[in-house]
Amino acid sequence: MTIQFYNTLTNKAEEFTPVNDDCVRMYSCGPTVYDFAHIGNFRSFLFSDVIRRTLEFFGHKVHHVMNITDVGHMTDDSSADGAGEDKMAAAAQRVKEDKKSGKVPEGAVENPEDPYQIADYYTKAFLEDAQTLGVKVAFEPENILKATDNIDIMQEMISQLISKGHAYVGPDGVVYYSVESFPDYGKLSGNTLENLQMGAGGRINETDQSNKRHPADFMLWKADSTHIMKWDSPWGAGYPGWHIECSCMARNRLGKDVIDIHTGGEDLIFPHHECEIAQSRGATGADTFAKFWMHARFLLVEGEKMSKSKGSFWTVRDVLEGRATGINVHPAVLRLELIKSHYRSNMNFTRKGLVDSANIVKRLTEFRTKLEAAANGEVAEVDLSHPILKEFGAALADDLNFSKALAVVLPWASSDPDNVAEALAVLNKINDVLAVAPLGDEKSGGGDDSEIVALCKAIDAARAAKDWATSDALRKQIESAGYEVKNSPEGTIAIKKLA
Template identity: 40%
Template sequence: MKLYLYNTLTRKKEEFQPLFPDYVGLYTCGPTVYNHAHIGNLRTYIFEDVLKRTLRFNGFTVRHVMNITDVGHLTGDRDMGEDKLERGAAREGRSAWDIAEMYTRAFKEDMARLNLLPPDIWCKATETIPEQIALIETLAAKGYTYTTSDGIYFDTSRFKDYTKLSHQNLEALQEGARVERNPEKRNPTDFALWKFSPRDEQRQMEWPSPWGVGFPGWHIECSAMSMKFLGDHLDIHCGGTDHIDVHHTNEIAQSEAATGKPFFRFWVHGAFLNIAGGKKMAKSAGNFLTLQHTFIDRGIDPLAYRYAAFQTHYRNPMEYSDETVQAAVNGLDHLRNQVRHIKDACAGSPADIPAHAADEARTRFLAALNDDLNMPRAMAVVQEILKSDMPPTWKLALVLELDAVLGFGLDRVGEAQPLPADIREKAAAREAARRERNWALSDQLRDEIQALGYVVQDGKDGMKVFPK
């Protein structure tokens, strides 16, 4: 079955085939590690995880590269303002290197909580400085750069089709760029490849270069890292829609100017997560929510956020609210209970499914995935399977197979797992309350246990407690 993805470059769904048969080259823009990722950021990483899993489900081998931006991303996208890492260091009274390491660990922890598959290659901007300098030297030799008092800039007027990704009118794009005005720029859309360190202070992160001590611009990092680790396998580049007009547009310009060849063939972008009033969630707006605060601290399984993300197509804005979270919690609990009941019905052992029995359902699931990652439809197919008259052993085998894309860890549903000490204490107290027929206390303790992310089941064999 053919896989179709919406390509921002062409503004249409196109059949995807890799450039070379040995593997798909997938590059996803990683975090700028000056603060926690917010759940709007994480929505993008969830859709990228589904894309990677879908490619594998289609039989492709994937080489996935994700960068860590630990230097060079300024508070203004147009090369004005402070370096976000330096600002984060000042905010928390730690070194920029410590800040980068701390928030890189936090991001990887969030990825694990959401069951996001790690990339094959993590790469840091600070560890690829020589490659970035070499790329800038190539651009300089070809006449694409000029020098100002604060850095080396790319001359966008030298690159035709500068707006081929954003599809914007160049005059409109230039007008937007004038908001952050640098009078030394030849064109408002020109961007920094290398920034000079201030003469009156020493930065925490700076390197020598042919042009002077300084640090790389944000955009040059991704071009250098993607080409270093993917070579000519420049198949799919992903990110949020906020990267289209500036970051990804500039990546294309500098990369194609340097190599004379097309950069990535497919550009796939996820839409924003909005909060009340339709406002985009953003750190700069001060309205961002973290996975820890929104889910973990409230005793909610973070996989409920993964479930919530699947209810809206990745290219459509997603609305965040307490109601959205609760609906996702209920939906994930229901799915797990369905799988638990099926496991109970077949003693937990899936069976081989006759091809004719599984092909039709599997084909419908794959058709949803291959129609530009239509996860709402894919989730509906899963429910159709669970509610079908298939034998339980067949249902279990098929749903566990499809969970390779869903990523809910359904194979672990119902498994006995050691309970944390506080849950064991509450469970023991509830059992004592039940023996004493203190039903009010029993109900209170049940509610407390369930609020912490566990299911309480009472049966003829006594009470069972397990993670949701």
């Protein structure tokens, strides 16, 4: 099976083959930890998880790493949004307020003035969310890289870039990357120096420009004694630029100058990934940094851009805990919702979509339950030549076509397979990629709620007495508590709704 992935670098689907035989090396841009990650962030993180799982499905060993940006960047060297505020300072302010209102648990952040504690607080929250949603790399602490732990290798790379003529110290003391020293600048994004039409975004600060040799030159190190987080350096105490961390950590942790796949959200194509390429290739001298650049499109919420003012800037917690849609959502449902539409299309995150996904999760879960009961603990061995896996795999290999993959799985999941042990093995393989039925260690489904069980018993009693009015009223009561009420040979059962 050849795997086709769409490569942003070439704007077309290409056959994927690993650079090195031992494993696939993959780097994903992770979160900034100045706030809780939202569902849009997680679409991108889950996208990288699904690439990894797909490669593993086809038998590749994958080394996947993700960064945590915790340096507390200013709004960079441009005063871009006019606020000019240190993000860590803003986060500190927010945490202080949340502490007062009790939103931050007792003891979670002792001192909001300490940026490391703030970063730590949001990093923990991110990892918790990522684990809840089944992002594999979140279970591998050695592959989660913090920018603040890697300042030394950033300084090394900056020195390399200066000595190779790719970087210079400006009259303002800031170390800049010289885009003119790198002819391929713009190849990834199409924003070549000719195309850039300087300042078209209207966010360039004139003062900063005068210190650069070319307006597109970007910052590698900024000496700034007022910055909250700062480190000593040959260029003065200050902090690294935004782009340098990924170049350094990818090379350092993955151990190669050329990696296989680099992922992120579509907004990172320019400038972030463009700059990473310039830095990495400038430092290593290789003609490639990442062979494949893969980007996930943004998601919309109810047909519109996520926006804080419309209250649609939902965090994972908001969705799972019912603040977004009014009903608690099972993590598997959110996971499926965020991975099921094609990563290169805008996805529209809706209440209705969640209900859709919940139905699919339920169907797959019930199919598993049925197979497990029939198989008596027996699971066969299957390989990818099994017809279902072959089709499922073909869809995945076609640039991660999850819609097509689900179109294979769903009709099969309502069938009655002759060989249940084999079917169970097939389902396991499918679930290694989807990870929704089940999603890791399930907490008990809520069937142990004694009040609900009592209501079910009362329904059975009412029905036995043909007291339909009572039975209907009780049913409504359970349903409004977020349960689905079913009849079964063993009597009435209530199952917590997934979304």
